[in-house]
Amino acid sequence: MTGFLSAISPICPPALIDLARTKGPARVAIARAGAALPMEAARDAADAGIMEPIFVGEKGAIHAEAEKLGWDISAFRLVDTTGEAEAGDAAARLTGAGEADALMKGHLHTDVFMKAALNREAGLRTGNRLVHVFHISPPDGGRSIMISDAALNVAPDMETRKVAVQSVTRLGHLLGLVRPRIAVLSATETPIPSMPSSGEARELAIWATEAGIEADISGPLALDLILSPEAVAVKGMQDDPVAGRADAIIVPDIVSGNALFKALVYLGGGCAGGVVMGAAAPILLTSRADPPSARLASAALAALLKAR
Numbered sequence: 001m002t003g004f005l006s007a008i009s010p011i012c013p014p015a016l017i018d019l020a021r022t023k024g025p026a027r028v029a030i031a032r033a034g035a036a037l038p039m040e041a042a043r044d045a046a047d048a049g050i051m052e053p054i055f056v057g058e059k060g061a062i063h064a065e066a067e068k069l070g071w072d073i074s075a076f077r078l079v080d081t082t083g084e085a086e087a088g089d090a091a092a093r094l095t096g097a098g099e100a101d102a103l104m105k106g107h108l109h110t111d112v113f114m115k116a117a118l119n120r121e122a123g124l125r126t127g128n129r130l131v132h133v134f135h136i137s138p139p140d141g142g143r144s145i146m147i148s149d150a151a152l153n154v155a156p157d158m159e160t161r162k163v164a165v166q167s168v169t170r171l172g173h174l175l176g177l178v179r180p181r182i183a184v185l186s187a188t189e190t191p192i193p194s195m196p197s198s199g200e201a202r203e204l205a206i207w208a209t210e211a212g213i214e215a216d217i218s219g220p221l222a223l224d225l226i227l228s229p230e231a232v233a234v235k236g237m238q239d240d241p242v243a244g245r246a247d248a249i250i251v252p253d254i255v256s257g258n259a260l261f262k263a264l265v266y267l268g269g270g271c272a273g274g275v276v277m278g279a280a281a282p283i284l285l286t287s288r289a290d291p292p293s294a295r296l297a298s299a300a301l302a303a304l305l306k307a308r
Helices: 014-021 036-047 059-069 083-096 110-118 158-174 196-210 223-227 229-234 254-266 292-305
Strands: 026-031 051-057 077-080 102-105 131-137 145-148 181-185 216-221 248-250 271-277
Touching: 014 292, 026 036, 026 083, 026 292, 036 051, 036 059, 036 102, 036 292, 051 059, 051 083, 051 292, 059 077, 077 083, 083 102, 083 110, 102 110, 102 292, 131 158, 131 254, 131 292, 145 158, 145 254, 158 181, 158 196, 158 248, 158 271, 158 292, 181 196, 181 223, 196 216, 216 223, 223 229, 254 271, 271 292
Parallel strands: 026 051, 026 102, 051 077, 145 248, 181 216, 181 248
Antiparallel strands: 131 145, 131 271
């Protein structure tokens, strides 16, 4: 194993759980819940008081997994379905009909899950662009950071990145940030023609200021100037309202965003909760590689974002 990998086990910040608990538990429809990982996530979130799970999937498998955990699920709703497509469709329709506050991916393929979520008949599509936001907390309890979009949009155009700015601003406000500090990532702090992302970052920052977004936004900024106060001091950028103290990062494409998110998790021991925003309800696009702490953090974000 390379020496760069962190041996730290990620921890979901207690403050995030406490904040989510003040909103009351979110009713979460779990598509194909009858597997170890989604059931453990549901149990942890229910025990934390932030989730009221709605189990969708094969009834026998769901009860079998609950029994393995020694968990009595008789108080929760269960919708018996067969196969991935039927479970995804049923969970999405429940959420679109307002019978659940959020939709969560269980034991099914991502393409099947998202096809169900994006089916117009499910009622989750609003005409808004969808963006994914990670909320990543460091293991030492320091300031968390949001990243959009590291998991959904491959090459987000300018309009999609504007929605990403609005999304991290909204989530930041729910997290208690009066004016979230948003950095637009590139590999330089000065726009240069040979690096399109740098000019686009400046354009996005100017748009956010003119649009009256309730956040401070700066770009382009390279990663050192986003994360390191020391780098900010060396480069004489102390007057920048975001540099060295960003609350959120807008990335130019999924490759940079995905690499950054995984670096913070695998190299830094970060806990990454994730949520898709822009639909009629939050969508939790969990991965098989997500540890329990990340799934718990995702459930907390769903509770914060629920409409009721």
